Every structure is written in C-alpha cells, then in structure tokens.
Amino acid sequence: MSTRDLVLSALFAAIIVALGILPPITLGFIPVPITAQSLGVMMAGVVLGARRGAIAVLIVLVLVAIGLPVLSGGRGGLAAFAAPTTGFLIGWLFAAFVTGYVAERLVKSEQSGLVQTVGFFLASAIGGIVVLYALGIAYLWVAAGVGLQQAFVGSMAFVPGDVIKAFVAALAGRAVMVGYPLLPARA
Amino acid sequence: MQSLYVEGTSIMHRLPARSKLLVLAILGVILFTTRNIALLSLGVLITGAVYSSVGLSSGQAIARLKPVLLTILVVALFSLAFNPWHGAVVALLRLTALMLFAAAVTATTTISEFIDEVTLLARPLERAGLVAANDVGLAVGLVVRFVPEILGRYQAIKEAHTARGIKVRPVTVLAPLIILTLRDADNIAAAIDARGVRRHVS
Numbered sequence: 001m002s003t004r005d006l007v008l009s010a011l012f013a014a015i016i017v018a019l020g021i022l023p024p025i026t027l028g029f030i031p032v033p034i035t036a037q038s039l040g041v042m043m044a045g046v047v048l049g050a051r052r053g054a055i056a057v058l059i060v061l062v063l064v065a066i067g068l069p070v071l072s073g074g075r076g077g078l079a080a081f082a083a084p085t086t087g088f089l090i091g092w093l094f095a096a097f098v099t100g101y102v103a104e105r106l107v108k109s110e111q112s113g114l115v116q117t118v119g120f121f122l123a124s125a126i127g128g129i130v131v132l133y134a135l136g137i138a139y140l141w142v143a144a145g146v147g148l149q150q151a152f153v154g155s156m157a158f159v160p161g162d163v164i165k166a167f168v169a170a171l172a173g174r175a176v177m178v179g180y181p182l183l184p185a186r187a
Numbered sequence: 188m189q190s191l192y193v194e195g196t197s198i199m200h201r202l203p204a205r206s207k208l209l210v211l212a213i214l215g216v217i218l219f220t221t222r223n224i225a226l227l228s229l230g231v232l233i234t235g236a237v238y239s240s241v242g243l244s245s246g247q248a249i250a251r252l253k254p255v256l257l258t259i260l261v262v263a264l265f266s267l268a269f270n271p272w273h274g275a276v277v278a279l280l281r282l283t284a285l286m287l288f289a290a291a292v293t294a295t296t297t298i299s300e301f302i303d304e305v306t307l308l309a310r311p312l313e314r315a316g317l318v319a320a321n322d323v324g325l326a327v328g329l330v331v332r333f334v335p336e337i338l339g340r341y342q343a344i345k346e347a348h349t350a351r352g353i354k355v356r357p358v359t360v361l362a363p364l365i366i367l368t369l370r371d372a373d374n375i376a377a378a379i380d381a382r383g384v385r386r387h388v389s
Contacts, residue, residue, distance in 0.1 A: 067191040068188055077294075
C-alpha cells in the first residue's frame with residue numbers, strides 16, 4: 001500500500017471517529033439527528049472505494065480494541081466487542097468494502113450527476129444496510145441467542161434511519177467526487 | 188483523546204498484555220461452550236471481581252460499561268419476551284462475563300502495549316504481503332493527531348455557514364469537511380516519505 005493510501009485511510013478513520021464526537025446534525029425535513037458513525041462507514045466506501053474504505057474502518061476497529069473511546073458516546077475498549085450488537089460493529093468492515101466495491105462498479109465519472117448519486121445511494125444501501133444487517137442479525141441470532149425472526153424484526157426498527165444515512169452518504173459522495181475525485185484512481 | 192487506561196499496580200496491571208489477551212480469547216471460547224447457569228454466574232462473579240480490582244471507583248467503573256450493559260440487557264429482555272427464559276439468561280451471563288473481563292484488560296493495558304501486540308498479530312499478514320506491521324502504529328498516531336483537527340475544521344465550516352446565513356445541513360457540511368481533510372493527504376504522505384518513516388516502501 002502506498003503511503004498516500006495509508007494516509008487517506010487514516011484520515012478517513014479520523015473522520016469516522018469525529019462523527020461520533022460531533023454534536024448531532026438535524027436534517028431539515030425529518031426530525032432525525034444524524035450522529036451515527038455508520039454514515040461515516042458508508043461514506044468511507046463511496047469516497048475511498050473498497051480497499052481503502054475497508055482499511056479506514058479497520059483502523060477504527062483497531063482503535064476501539066486498543067482502548068480509545070472512539071465510538072459514539074465515548075465507548076471503546078475490548079468490552080465493545082462483547083455486546084450482542086458486536087455483529088454490527090464488525091460488519092462495518094464488510095459494509096465499507098461492499099459499498100466501495102459496488103460504487104467502483106456503478107459510478108463512472110462521465111455519468112450525469114443524478115446517475116452518480118443514484119449509484120452511490122445503491123452502493124451505500126447494499127453495503128451499509130443489506131450487508132451490515134445480514135451480519136448484525138446473524139450475530140444476534142448465533143451469539144446473543146435471540147431467535148432469527150426476532151433479531152430480524154428488532155433490527156428493522158433502525159432501517160429507516162439508515163436509509164436516510166445512505167441518502168446523505170450518496171449526496172456527500174457525489175459532492176466529493178465533483179470536488180476531489182478519489183474513486184476513479186482505484187487502490 | 189483520553190485513553191481508557193487506568194494507572195495502577197493491581198495484578199492485572201502487572202500481567203503482560205499478551206497473557207491478558209490470551210486469557211480473554213480462551214475465556215470467550217469457554218463461555219460459549221457451556222450453557223450451565225451456575226457455572227456462568229460464577230464466571231460473572233469472578234470477572235466482576237477482576238474488573239473491580241483494577242482501581243476504578245465504582246461510579247466510574249459502571250459509567251464506562253453502561254452503554255454495553257444496556258445493550259446486553261435490552262437484547263436479553265427482548266429475547267426473554269419471545270424465547271424460553273433459559274437461553275436469554277445464558278446469553279446475558281455469557282456476554283456480561285466477557286464484557287467485564289474485556290473492560291478489565293482495556294483498563295490495565297496501555298496503548299503502546301496494545302500497539303505492540305497488534306503489530307505482532309500483523310506480522311503473519313506482512314509475510315503474506317497484505318499489510319506492513321509497522322503501519323499499525325503510524326495509522327493510530329495519525330488518527331489521534333487528526334481527530335482534533337477535524338473537529339476544529341467542522342466548527343470553522345459551521346461558522347462560515349452561519350456567517351453567510353446558510354442552514355447547517357449534513358451534506359453541505361460533510362462534503363467540504365471530507366474534501367478539506369483528504370486534501371491534506373498528499374502533504375502528509377510526502378512528509379512521511381521524506382522522513383523515511385516507512386522504509387520498506389520504495
């Protein structure tokens with residue numbers, strides 16, 4: 001990995017950490033505050049692509065494991081990996097990778113803005129919702145002893161918020177692509 | 188960024204990081220092989236005793252684990268509502284014991300000890316050509332260095348918005364925040380290479 005890719009991943013990891021510290025931003029049209037770091041995970045995919053995005057998330061997970069309070073609400077430490085929702089935390093890694101992978105294939109620089117935004121939205125939704133929830137629910141089911149159906153139903157309550165986040169990530173991804181394109185230069 | 192490490196001289200503090208992490212891994216396996224409630228309760232008591240011996244005041248000790256503990260409780264209650272009670276209790280005890288010991292390891296191991304261990308774990312990956320083990324410490328250092336920078340930048344963008352009478356919206360803030368931050372990457376990468384920090388990279 002080139003030094004530039006390492007630095008890009010580390011800086012994005014810092015952005016994901018900062019997203020957990022920042023005061024919540026409220027969307028204009030829906031009274032849902034956007035604090036969650038899963039937005040940062042989706043953005044890592046759409047901005048950096050599969051490999052660098054996954055490395056950015058991996059760095060965040062290492063920071064959690066070594067005892068820095070980098071998760072929202074000042075959580076951190078190995079105890080964060082012993083919760084029933086750990087599947088969602090580890091799932092971030094795959095979510096960022098899949099988001100980046102889909103974005104790299106769907107979005108081309110010669111497409112119109114709308115097509116790019118839709119492509120980024122699909123990538124964020126597939127990676128940040130489908131893949132993430134599949135892993136999170138599987139962990140709830142297997143490790144936390146919640147029935148598969150209950151785990152599924154319980155998790156669905158959080159999907160609407162994540163759809164909004166995928167939308168925000170798509171708009172941010174498109175804006176970054178216009179302002180400072182990184183995705184075409186695949187790493 | 189304040190680490191979750193706590194100064195102290197308890198037994199856990201004196202144990203080498205590697206043994207603590209090994210015990211944690213073994214504990215994880217053992218806890219998931221038994222469904223005996225008495226045995227698991229004993230596990231919670233022991234790990235609770237270990238965690239309380241690391242030198243945190245009880246208020247602090249609980250405050251640290253509150254979010255994780257709450258998640259475990261919520262999921263256990265949820266599970267209790269639909270499944271036989273035995274399974275819910277087993278899951279609750281299992282995860283609580285694991286969490287208590289994990290928190291004890293976190294509180295008694297310094298960041299640099301951890302980085303040494305992570306670097307060691309990355310060695311086999313390095314031989315496979317996937318990552319350079321020494322990059323772990325570099326990446327951690329970069330993040331710790333840049334989080335305050337990003338928070339400051341966010342504040343500046345927010346003030347710029349307010350000064351121009353623009354509403355602070357996620358997209359209008361996030362895009363410039365990301366662009367400004369990633370734009371630094373080239374300079375930082377050049378500085379790192381100029382100092383020969385990553386000697387193994389040509």
